[in-house]
Amino acid sequence: MPAIVRKNVCKIPSACFSQIFPDECRICASPLKELSRIPVCPACLKKPEPLHAEYYCACCRTPFLSAYPLDENGVCGICRRGASGFDAAYSYGSHEDELRELIHIFKYGGVQTLARPLGKFLSIALPRDQSFQVIVPLPMHWRKRWQRGFNQAELLAAEISRRIAVPVQNAVIRVHQKGAQAGLTNAKRRENVTGAFRAKRRHGLAGKRVLLIDDVLTTGATASACAKVLKRAGAAHVTLLTVSRADRRIVAIDYKGLDLDFQGNEAQFPESIASRSLEHAKLGSFT
Ligand SMILES: [Zn+2]
Numbered sequence: 597m598p599a600i601v602r603k604n605v606c607k608i609p610s611a612c613f614s615q616i617f618p619d620e621c622r623i624c625a626s627p628l629k630e631l632s633r634i635p636v637c638p639a640c641l642k643k644p645e646p647l648h649a650e651y652y653c654a655c656c657r658t659p660f661l662s663a664y665p666l667d668e669n670g671v672c673g674i675c676r677r678g679a680s681g682f683d684a685a686y687s688y689g690s691h692e693d694e695l696r697e698l699i700h701i702f703k704y705g706g707v708q709t710l711a712r713p714l715g716k717f718l719s720i721a722l723p724r725d726q727s728f729q730v731i732v733p734l735p736m737h738w739r740k741r742w743q744r745g746f747n748q749a750e751l752l753a754a755e756i757s758r759r760i761a762v763p764v765q766n767a768v769i770r771v772h773q774k775g776a777q778a779g780l781t782n783a784k785r786r787e788n789v790t791g792a793f794r795a796k797r798r799h800g801l802a803g804k805r806v807l808l809i810d811d812v813l814t815t816g817a818t819a820s821a822c823a824k825v826l827k828r829a830g831a832a833h834v835t836l837l838t839v840s841r842a843d844r845r846i847v848a849i850d851y852k853g854l855d856l857d858f859q860g861n862e863a864q865f866p867e868s869i870a871s872r873s874l875e876h877a878k879l880g881s882f883t
Pocket residue numbers: 621622623624625626636637638639640641
């Protein structure tokens with residue numbers, strides 16, 4: 597065999613091998629010492645911390661910088677208006693730093709093996725005193741699912757199902773996918789997802805306590821629209837569980853006048869404004 601051919605043939609298996617078993621962390625670029633199909637080092641996997649807040653809504657658990665947006669029952673304006681659709685919402689951490697990176701690699705990098713560690717975060721965020729009869733992943737429009745090759749919410753739902761021994765039911769479908777949510781006001785965002793979901797004919801949701809799963813809670817408008825469909829189909833109670841959530845304490849300041857609660861997707865999250873606002877938040881300029 598000519599030397600050039602032999603050299604290239606030898607390269608192929610090693611290229612395949614590093615695809616299956618990556619050799620450096622996709623977050624911090626440190627070398628991976630153990631053979632793993634997860635391209636992230638153990639230190640980066642351990643970094644995301646649970647979200648802590650002194651003030652948060654008793655219903656959707658949105659964190660706030662003060663008690664000002666909460667009523668006497670500790671409920672925020674959106675939940676008070678019944679606009680959230682779900683009865684409770686839990687998330688593991690804030691959508692920033694390593695957690696944000698992990699979700700990004702999982703979702704857009706197609707690293708499906710991250711479902712397991714991210715599923716572990718979900719199970720930590722889920723209160724132990726709650727019981728559920730069915731797990732429903734937030735559905736994706738078939739075209740989007742076909743483009744991505746998977747629905748990240750389905751993979752996460754399978755993980756949490758394995759951990760809490762509750763069956764997954766794809767009881768809802770997404771019937772349309774309108775344009776991007778970025779740049780829209782809260783009302784427009786909600787309008788944008790109105791009618792986006794439909795319960796399947798034999799959904800088996802009547803009287804059930806449902807655990808709705810998604811990766812990120814950005815505005816809540818999409819999850820809310822889905823929760824409303826679950827409720828209309830007869831679900832007795834809907835709890836939303838996500839790995840991360842956009843931190844309202846960060847965006848509340850600059851967007852206060854726009855009545856922006858979180859929607860849109862992570863890629864469209866206004867990063868520069870968020871970090872600028874975080875500085876304001878740290879200085880306590882939130883009113
Ligand atoms: Zn790392």
